[in-house]
Amino acid sequence: xxxxxxxxxxxxxxxxxxxxxxxxxxxxxxxxxxxxxxxxxxxxxxxxxxxxxxxxxxxxxxxxxxxxxxxxxxxxxxxxxxxxxxxxxxxxxxxxxxxxxxxxxxxxxxxxxxxxxxxxxxxxxxxxxxxxxxxxxxxxxxxxxxxxxxxxxxxxxxxxxxxxxxxxxxxxxxxxxxxxxxxxxxxxxxxxxxxxxxxxxxxxxxxxxxxxxxxxxxxxxxxxxxxxxxxxxxxxxxxxxxxxxxxxxxxxxxxxxxxxxxxxxxxxxxxxxxxxxxxxxxxxxxxxxxxxxxxxxxxxxxxxxxxxxxxxxxxxxxxxxxxxxxxxxxxxxxxxxxxxxxxxxxxxxxxxxxxxxxxxxxxxxxxxxxxxxxxxxxxxxxxxxxxxxxxxxxxxxxxxxxxxxx
Amino acid sequence: xxxxxxxxxxxxxxxxxxxxxxxxxxxxxxxxxxxxxxxxxxxxxxxxxxxxxxxxxxxxxxxxxxxxxxxxxxxxxxxxxxxxxxxxxxxxxxxxxxxxxxxxxxxxxxxxxxxxxxxxxxxxxxxxxxxxxxxxxxxxxxxxxxxxxxxxxxxxxxxxxxxxxxxxxxxxxxxxxxxxxxxxxxxxxxxxxxxxxxxxxxxxxxxxxxxxxxxxxxxxxxxxxxxxxxxxxxxxxxxxxxxxxxxxxxxxxxxxxxxxxxxxxxxxxxxxxxxxxxxxxxxxxxxxxxxxxxxxxxxxxxxxxxxxxxxxxxxxxxxxxxxxxxxxxxxxxxxxxxxxxxxxxxxxxxxxxxxxxxxxxxxxxxxxxxxxxxxxxxxxxxxxxxxxxxxxxxxxxxxxxxxxxx
Numbered sequence: 001x002x003x004x005x006x007x008x009x010x011x012x013x014x015x016x017x018x019x020x021x022x023x024x025x026x027x028x029x030x031x032x033x034x035x036x037x038x039x040x041x042x043x044x045x046x047x048x049x050x051x052x053x054x055x056x057x058x059x060x061x062x063x064x065x066x067x068x069x070x071x072x073x074x075x076x077x078x079x080x081x082x083x084x085x086x087x088x089x090x091x092x093x094x095x096x097x098x099x100x101x102x103x104x105x106x107x108x109x110x111x112x113x114x115x116x117x118x119x120x121x122x123x124x125x126x127x128x129x130x131x132x133x134x135x136x137x138x139x140x141x142x143x144x145x146x147x148x149x150x151x152x153x154x155x156x157x158x159x160x161x162x163x164x165x166x167x168x169x170x171x172x173x174x175x176x177x178x179x180x181x182x183x184x185x186x187x188x189x190x191x192x193x194x195x196x197x198x199x200x201x202x203x204x205x206x207x208x209x210x211x212x213x214x215x216x217x218x219x220x221x222x223x224x225x226x227x228x229x230x231x232x233x234x235x236x237x238x239x240x241x242x243x244x245x246x247x248x249x250x251x252x253x254x255x256x257x258x259x260x261x262x263x264x265x266x267x268x269x270x271x272x273x274x275x276x277x278x279x280x281x282x283x284x285x286x287x288x289x290x291x292x293x294x295x296x297x298x299x300x301x302x303x304x305x306x307x308x309x310x311x312x313x314x315x316x317x318x319x320x321x322x323x324x325x326x327x328x329x330x331x332x333x334x335x336x337x338x339x340x341x342x343x344x345x346x347x348x349x350x351x352x353x354x355x356x357x358x359x360x361x362x363x364x365x366x367x368x369x370x371x372x373x374x375x376x377x378x379x380x381x382x383x384x385x386x387x388x389x390x391x392x393x394x395x396x397x398x399x400x401x402x403x404x405x406x
Numbered sequence: 407x408x409x410x411x412x413x414x415x416x417x418x419x420x421x422x423x424x425x426x427x428x429x430x431x432x433x434x435x436x437x438x439x440x441x442x443x444x445x446x447x448x449x450x451x452x453x454x455x456x457x458x459x460x461x462x463x464x465x466x467x468x469x470x471x472x473x474x475x476x477x478x479x480x481x482x483x484x485x486x487x488x489x490x491x492x493x494x495x496x497x498x499x500x501x502x503x504x505x506x507x508x509x510x511x512x513x514x515x516x517x518x519x520x521x522x523x524x525x526x527x528x529x530x531x532x533x534x535x536x537x538x539x540x541x542x543x544x545x546x547x548x549x550x551x552x553x554x555x556x557x558x559x560x561x562x563x564x565x566x567x568x569x570x571x572x573x574x575x576x577x578x579x580x581x582x583x584x585x586x587x588x589x590x591x592x593x594x595x596x597x598x599x600x601x602x603x604x605x606x607x608x609x610x611x612x613x614x615x616x617x618x619x620x621x622x623x624x625x626x627x628x629x630x631x632x633x634x635x636x637x638x639x640x641x642x643x644x645x646x647x648x649x650x651x652x653x654x655x656x657x658x659x660x661x662x663x664x665x666x667x668x669x670x671x672x673x674x675x676x677x678x679x680x681x682x683x684x685x686x687x688x689x690x691x692x693x694x695x696x697x698x699x700x701x702x703x704x705x706x707x708x709x710x711x712x713x714x715x716x717x718x719x720x721x722x723x724x725x726x727x728x729x730x731x732x733x734x735x736x737x738x739x740x741x742x743x744x745x746x747x748x749x750x751x752x753x754x755x756x757x758x759x760x761x762x763x764x765x766x767x768x769x770x771x772x773x774x775x776x777x778x779x780x781x782x783x784x785x786x787x788x789x790x791x792x793x794x795x796x797x798x799x800x801x802x803x804x805x806x807x808x809x810x811x812x
Binding site for chain 2: 018021022052056058059060063064066067068070071073074077078079080081082084085086088089095096100101120145146147
């Protein structure tokens with residue numbers, strides 16, 4: 001009698017070489033031997049995907065997305081075959097499948113396809129035979145049999161979708177860190193691993209710079225209430241559970257502090273203060289694929305105001321080009337870009353019921369003589385844009401003041 | 407109006423790097439621009455297949471064949487995607503497909519599957535849209551959607567099968583040599599490119615050591631009368647046509663001389679001269695997967711005889727083990743192996759109607775004081791096993807005597 005089904009996802013760094021593949025095989029085998037049914041989702045080996053992208057770019061700087069998917073999907077196909085061989089070597093039965101073979105049906109948006117449905121009959125059939133089933137992450141197939149890929153973090157999405165479809169008791173996400181920390185341990189050595197975190201908190205953490213899991217997979221897990229366990233493929237320690245509700249021993253207000261140095265601040269000076277102007281700017285950016293994050297517009301004292309917003313550093317060039325054009329059309333003033341910034345955020349569902357978190361945050365920053373350039377808040381997070389050079393100090397002080405190192 | 411359909415197959419060396427892929431794209435595009443419909447079959451880039459085999463062997467020395475096929479089929483998938491991108495770059499429409507996607511249905515003999523049928527509707531559909539269709543060579547899919555590979559020379563087979571199914575006017579096999587030569591030009595610089603050769607002659611040439619095309623694909627081409635054009639991917643010169651019947655200007659008796667240094671001679675001494683003994687030996691070898699080539703048994707003067715045969719050098723160890731055991735059982739004498747041999751053959755449909763070719767061959771060898779150790783003949787070929795050190799001399803003298811350098 002099976003103890004139930006576990007879906008395990010191993011990222012590229014977990015299968016970067018032969019030895020690591022063998023380690024993954026051992027871990028998977030230990031679960032099977034302990035009485036679990038196991039479905040394994042694997043990413044491409046190490047840097048394979050980046051290498052294939054580089055190879056494509058040498059041939060065509062603007063490759064057709066359908067062909068990119070054809071190319072990139074080979075990475076995971078290699079991984080699943082090798083992992084099956086490694087598990088066989090340990091004397092267990094295992095079978096590998098591509099996304100297409102197990103019926104991960106997607107729409108036709110190549111390179112960032114969305115899963116429409118998962119037809120997991122083939123997986124169920126092989127599980128019934130007692131086999132470990134290995135599925136290529138990151139990929140699917142359209143109804144007309146074209147291979148698609150799911151975009152960044154796609155293997156996590158494959159794992160979560162399979163866990164949902166197969167009613168798995170848990171979806172384990174193996175990575176090169178051993179869980180979610182109260183903040184980046186490279187900045188604050190006192191950072192602690194968080195044993196359990198809610199989907200909502202994790203979503204804030206993810207979108208605010210914690211690189212462990214993409215927001216997309218967490219959203220799907222939240223929607224279908226799939227319990228996720230983020231843990232290290234290099235140790236047996238338990239990691240962080242991502243679940244619906246966390247019953248914490250004591251009243252935790254702030255769960256974590258995140259830091260993001262990958263954004264730039266754009267400011268349009270002297271924007272005429274009349275309806276529709278902001279819409280014009282952000283519509284233009286959105287249509288050009290620029291993802292705008294924080295937006296701040298102050299009350300105007302004269303008949304014009306300044307609008308500031310943040311974008312990913314990689315979009316600065318494009319953003320400036322578009323924004324300068326729009327600024328000219330709407331007769332605004334100068335457009336400035338500042339890449340020398342960092343975003344520091346405090347996150348926690350506890351702050352819903354605890355006022356004063358923002359005040360405390362501002363106070364900590366003020367005490368450290370750190371000027372706040374922009375502020376943005378959500379239900380469960382408060383973010384401040386500050387000068388980059390103060391980022392580490394800010395994180396450490398906030399981490400201490402909110403009692404996260406205890 | 408299309409001038410008709412050409413199937414073009416490019417081997418691994420033709421797509422070994424970005425520059426070569428671009429050259430293939432240019433050639434394919436030139437055909438399309440000249441009014442042909444084109445279906446392209448591509449092998450894996452350069453040494454990709456060997457690298458994947460090596461990677462697998464590090465994980466499992468006896469990998470499951472289904473998983474090997476899963477692994478190896480990625481090589482061609484990478485090639486087709488990259489070639490499509492390269493053709494797009496030239497402004498033409500192209501679309502890539504895996505073997506599974508275009509319906510190359512095979513049996514379930516993984517790593518050496520046989521094509522059962524080709525359902526080319528998808529290719530026809532894309533050709534009708536004016537696209538260049540690129541198909542991954544070497545691979546197919548079983549009826550239950552498992553990926554298979556077709557074994558050595560499998561991409562040639564894919565090309566020939568598609569040419570047959572699509573009623574192509576020609577199947578071009580692009581390789582790193584510019585055609586079939588009267589003999590190996592590295593041995594005899596006077597060797598001449600043969601403009602046209604029959605399927606039967608090519609089959610003899612192929613099985614006798616000319617490495618350009620596998621016998622299997624030529625057999626299929628012969629069966630369905632698919633005209634093949636073997637030519638170089640590095641030049642625009644026409645190569646060698648392989649067709650049903652060659653109308654030659656003058657009476658050609660011998661078409662080519664082949665040489666094969668990859669065989670060893672095994673001799674079983676003093677085999678009891680009674681019925682069923684030879685059967686016992688060769689049945690045992692065949693059941694163990696040893697491919698026996700030439701077999702010679704002399705009339706016995708006493709109540710025992712010697713039996714000699716040749717096998718691939720890579721099989722010598724296994725062959726000796728099996729043969730020694732059988733020899734013991736049937737009370738034969740010593741078993742000897744000689745790897746220091748070469749097989750030299752003369753091939754030509756002309757010899758059917760011209761007696762005396764064998765005599766002339768033996769005479770040439772005798773004049774050069776080359777001892778013949780074994781002789782074997784077919785309808786259109788005569789082969790002699792000689793000491794390896796005489797191989798080059800034999801080839802050159804025969805090439806000259808049969809007038810092939812003219």
